[in-house]
Amino acid sequence: MSAEKSISSDHVPLSDPALKTINRNAGRNLNHIAFISTLGGLLFGVDTGVINGAIGYMATPAELNLSPNNEGLVTSGITLGAAFGAVFAGHLSDRIGRKRLLKYLALLFFVCTLACSLAPNALFMIISRVLLGLAVGGASVIVPTYLSEISTPEIRGRLVTQNELMIVTGQLLAFIVNAILGNWFGHISNIWRYMIGFGMIPAVALFFGMMVVPESPRWLVMVNQLDNAFDSLRKIRSHPETCNEEITQIQDTLNQESEIKQATFKDLSTPWIRRLVFIGIGLGVMQQFIGINIMMYYGTTILTNSGFAHNAALIANIGNGLVSVIATFIGMSIMNRVNRRSMLIAGIIGTTTSLILIVGVSAFLSQSPLLPILVVLCTMMFLGFFQGFISPLVWLLLSEIFPQNLRGLGMGVSTFFLWFANFLVGYFFPILLSAVGMTWTFLIFVFFNILSFIFTYKYAPETRGKSLELIQMEFKYGDTTGINPEDK
Numbered sequence: 091m092s093a094e095k096s097i098s099s100d101h102v103p104l105s106d107p108a109l110k111t112i113n114r115n116a117g118r119n120l121n122h123i124a125f126i127s128t129l130g131g132l133l134f135g136v137d138t139g140v141i142n143g144a145i146g147y148m149a150t151p152a153e154l155n156l157s158p159n160n161e162g163l164v165t166s167g168i169t170l171g172a173a174f175g176a177v178f179a180g181h182l183s184d185r186i187g188r189k190r191l192l193k194y195l196a197l198l199f200f201v202c203t204l205a206c207s208l209a210p211n212a213l214f215m216i217i218s219r220v221l222l223g224l225a226v227g228g229a230s231v232i233v234p235t236y237l238s239e240i241s242t243p244e245i246r247g248r249l250v251t252q253n254e255l256m257i258v259t260g261q262l263l264a265f266i267v268n269a270i271l272g273n274w275f276g277h278i279s280n281i282w283r284y285m286i287g288f289g290m291i292p293a294v295a296l297f298f299g300m301m302v303v304p305e306s307p308r309w310l311v312m313v314n315q316l317d318n319a320f321d322s323l324r325k326i327r328s329h330p331e332t333c334n335e336e337i338t339q340i341q342d343t344l345n346q347e348s349e350i351k352q353a354t355f356k357d358l359s360t361p362w363i364r365r366l367v368f369i370g371i372g373l374g375v376m377q378q379f380i381g382i383n384i385m386m387y388y389g390t391t392i393l394t395n396s397g398f399a400h401n402a403a404l405i406a407n408i409g410n411g412l413v414s415v416i417a418t419f420i421g422m423s424i425m426n427r428v429n430r431r432s433m434l435i436a437g438i439i440g441t442t443t444s445l446i447l448i449v450g451v452s453a454f455l456s457q458s459p460l461l462p463i464l465v466v467l468c469t470m471m472f473l474g475f476f477q478g479f480i481s482p483l484v485w486l487l488l489s490e491i492f493p494q495n496l497r498g499l500g501m502g503v504s505t506f507f508l509w510f511a512n513f514l515v516g517y518f519f520p521i522l523l524s525a526v527g528m529t530w531t532f533l534i535f536v537f538f539n540i541l542s543f544i545f546t547y548k549y550a551p552e553t554r555g556k557s558l559e560l561i562q563m564e565f566k567y568g569d570t571t572g573i574n575p576e577d578k
Contacts, residue, residue, distance in 0.1 A: 120240065120326045124249050126299035127236055129292050130192060130229035131253040133199050135260020136289045137226055138383070139411075141165050143268025143404050147282035148215070158520065160212045166516030167216050169383075171223020172230065173509035179228030180235075180502020184312075188236040189305045191228065196297035198225040200290050207287035227509050230485075231501045238489035239308040240326055248422055250489050251482035255418045258477055262411030264288070269404040311340045366491055367503055372545050374508025377484045379538040380441050382476050383512055384519045385410065385469055392528070396452075396465040406466055413470045417478030430483050430554050434546045437479025442539040444472035445532050453529045490553045 145165060149156040156164060183191045202222035209215035233253050241249040267288050275281050304326070310319035316337060323333040385392070393403035425433065451464045492500035522531040556564075 120249075123240065123303045123326065124237060124252055126296070126303050127192065127233055128253045128256040129296040129299060130195065130233040131256035132260040132263075132292050133196075133289060133296065134226050134229050135257040135262075136264045136292060137168060137199070137203065137222060137260075139261030139264035140268065140285050140289065141168075142265065142407060143272055144282040144285040147272075147279065147285075150279065152279045153282070154209065154212050154215060156212055158524070160216065162517045162520055163216050164212070164219055165520075166513045167219035168223040168226055169509050169512040169516055171220035172227030173223075173506045173513060175224035175227025176231045176505035176509055177227075177502040178224075180231045180505070181499050183232050183235065184309075184499065187305050187309055187313075188232055188239070189300055189303060192232055192236070193297060193300045195225045195228045195232070196293050196300065198222075198228075199293035199296070203286065203289040203293060207283045207290075223509075227505065230509070231505050234485050234489040235501055236306055238486075239306040240304075240322075242327075246486075246490070248426065250486045251418070251422045251425060254477070254482040254485055255415070255422065257481075258411070258414035258418050260292070262408070262415055265404075265407045265411040269408055272404045273401050307337070308340055311337055363493075363496065363500075366493075367500055369549050369551065370488055370491065370500060370504030371507045372549060373484050373487055374504045375511045376542040376545055377481060378508055378511035378515055379535070380438065380476065380480065380542050381445065381472075381515070381532075381535040381538065382481065383515055384535070385473060392469070393462065393466065396462045396528075398462050409466065410469060410473055413473045414477040417474040417476075418482060421478040421482045425482065425486075426554065428554075429552055430487060431546070431550050431552050433479045434483050434550055435543065437475045437483070438539060438543045438546060440475025440479065441472050442536060442543065444468050444475065445536045445539060447471070449529055449532045449536065452527075452532070487551065487553060491551060 141164070145156075145161060148154045148164070149161050154160075154164075179191060179195070199222070202218055202225060205218040206215060206222060209218055234250050237250045237253060238246055264285075268285050271281050271285055275284075304322040305318065307319040307322040307326075310316070310322060319337055319340075320333050323336060327333055327336075393406050398406060421433070445468075448465060448468045451461060451468065455461050455464065488501055488504055519531065522534065
């Protein structure tokens with residue numbers, strides 16, 4: 091069937107009973123589909139958060155006997171793999187579809203998590219973590235892309251940021267599991283294997299769940315499977331009589347972008363596309379250099395350096411996880427009422443202030459018994475602003491700004507740099523902490539936050555309330571910054 095051909099007439103009109111049934115079930119179906127697909131985000135959170143508590147156990151001489159350099163590689167290896175996973179997954183999803191690739195990623199999550207839990211030495215663990223990162227990076231691209239493509243403009247913000255909620259929920263689950271196992275079974279030297287093995291459970295759930303969800307209707311239109319696209323839309327729209335109109339709109343956009351129908355890196359030579367990728371890369375690097383994963387990966391280390399005992403630090407991390415979940419809920423509840431740019435700018439101001447406070451208390455209260463409590467409070471403040479105002483918005487914007495035919499590739503390139511920045515932060519933070527101490531290390535991240543503020547103010551687009559097709563047209567033909575006139 092050609093892209094210009096209309097949907098077969100046997101699909102419409104629907105009978106009244108059928109219409110009522112679909113209207114009643116569409117919203118529920120969409121919520122179920124979003125939950126299943128965001129299990130990829132949950133795995134993202136579990137596999138990045140578990141190392142926070144597990145690294146201390148696996149580093150001991152009785153276990154993997156990790157040197158400081160190997161400890162950094164074990165921690166950050168997953169992000170190095172994620173950088174490449176993001177690139178390849180984005181391009182691959184444009185070829186084989188979002189649904190099929192998420193099934194394959196679920197298998198990769200399971201196999202690599204099992205390998206990590208059974209690792210006999212440091213080299214095997216590093217390699218397994220890098221391979222696991224391929225799945226993490228792939229999920230970080232495909233899940234938001236899939237959610238943005240099945241949603242409507244009115245609920246897209248809530249639906250895409252549901253993935254961020256699942257990420258922080260996964261991190262919270264990892265912190266809870268770490269604290270329980272560390273405090274109850276900490277005398278068992280290989281307890282870290284059970285901490286890591288926990289991640290196999292959501293991997294199984296994702297694999298079987300993806301068997302029952304529909305393929306992205308936008309991707310189906312892109313590959314000319316129009317009947318299948320209609321069937322997919324009918325399952326997730328409350329008013330199926332508008333499905334033909336929506337498919338026509340997607341077709342029109344794809345026809346207007348026929349010059350990049352087969353998306354490749356050569357398309358980056360087009361000025362407006364290059365600008366989009368520049369903004370995407372900037373948003374990704376900014377998100378990581380703000381410093382979130384020094385809290386997620388090294389929260390236990392930071393707290394122990396501040397004066398907490400190791401087991402107490404494991405418990406305190408649960409508080410950080412709870413703040414992240416609550417903040418994400420708040421961000422989801424207000425994002426459709428507040429402009430994206432305003433939320434990003436407010437969030438960066440908050441994280442910058444939090445880091446300045448950490449610098450201050452670590453410099454002037456280093457000998458005070460209040461230092462651990464103050465560091466925890468500042469860390470929670472940082473996480474509140476980041477998880478509520480920055481992280482959900484970055485992933486949402488990345489899922490929104492790229493044209494349909496270039497969305498997988500564009501997100502892949504952008505998230506490659508996001509994850510590579512993540513790798514740099516994860517690898518160099520313990521080195522900096524050892525070399526210059528907590529005060530100067532956090533002062534460096536204050537500087538990165540200031541640069542992030544400048545970038546956001548100058549380049550971050552405004553996409554609230556706009557269809558994906560309108561956003562694309564604004565970048566290409568109209569307002570090339572993607573910013574609403576009132577925000578200039």
